[in-house]
Amino acid sequence: MSTISKKRIQRWQYNNYGVLHKKLHYSPNSKKRIYEEFFDKNGNIYCTKMFEDNEKNSLIYIQTYRHGRPHLTFKTEKQLFQHYFENKFNENDVVFCDARLLDKPLLNQQNKTKNILVFHSSHLNDNKTINQSYKMALENPQKVTQYLLLTEKQKSDILNVTNIDPDKISIIPHFIMPHQSTDNVEQLDRFVFIGRIAEEKQINHILYAYHNFLKSGFTTKLSIYGRDEFGQQRKLEQLIEELELQDNIDINGFTNNPLM
Structure with missing residues (x-):
């Protein structure tokens, strides 16, 4: 907190080992985040993010660092993700993705990986049309090795609105480990x-x-x-x-x- 204005100007975040890994800087006027710094375990900055100081608070750019000097600059997070995937993965690597934000950079990266997309939520809006965040995944089945869904109903819904090969869709429902019941547990209605x-x-x-x-x-x-x-x-x-x-x-x- 600022000792002068009594407003929040920074937020420091620590990992589970008590090591500082991120600093967020806030505008004293709009109270929006305007700058983020990311630290490695030795306290060196390896990435910064700049944001517009307005209501929209959009990302301006991402800057990465190597050996303490500016290295690569990205306009969007998806550009950064795609660069990471292209340098991290090799041909025929099996990649599971359960975050729709990562579908586009994963499917557009140059390595021919075996992409398995995991759906945890419904792909439909309330008006029964495909949610925007799922379009990349469902409109590019040629780049997907397998889709993993929770229910047969969702598989049926997807087949009704796409031309995806049914053999590309597998169902693995949620499950829990067996629990030994006892007579001491109160049964609630x-x-x-x-x-x-x-x-x-x-x-x-x-x-x-x-x-x-x-x-x-x-x-x-x-x-x-x-x-x-x-x-x-x-x-x-x-x-x-x-x-x-x-x-x-x-x-x-x-x-x-x-x-x-």
Whole structure:
């Protein structure tokens, strides 16, 4: 914090070993980040990022360093990612990608890698059209070795709107390790959601379905466990109030032991 204005001007981030790895610098006026520095384990800067000091706060450029001197400059993060992939991977390397931000730099890099794209969320918008972030992955199947999905329903949806070979799509559902049950565990009559409280998880769909469930005369409670992301919990709380479900739903934070 500035000793003069009492406003935030820097934020230092440390890794799990207590080593400083990143500094964020903020504008004293707009309070937006304007500069980021990244440090290696020896305290040397290896990368900086500059941002516009306005409401949009767009990235201006990324500068990398080698031996303490400026090395390469990139206009976008995707350019940096693609450069990294082209220097990191070799021909026929098997690469798993579960972040749609990385699809374009991965699929456009020059090495002929075996790209396996993992989908954790729905590829559809609320209006049932393909989400913009999934278009690169679904419109370039010739660059993809295999798609890994969670459900047969999503596979069916994709085949309905693309010409992807069905043999290129595999289904591996979520799973949990077997747990030894005991007579000492209290059996509760409730539904449980466990996951990130994020927009792409579509928890609002659960609330609407649960609302209809209660209207049918059932009384089973609903418990939600997860870490809030970007204020989504407040939006859920507002929807719960609109649907008058306050007495039937409890929202809990992140837990390492959901069986308790």
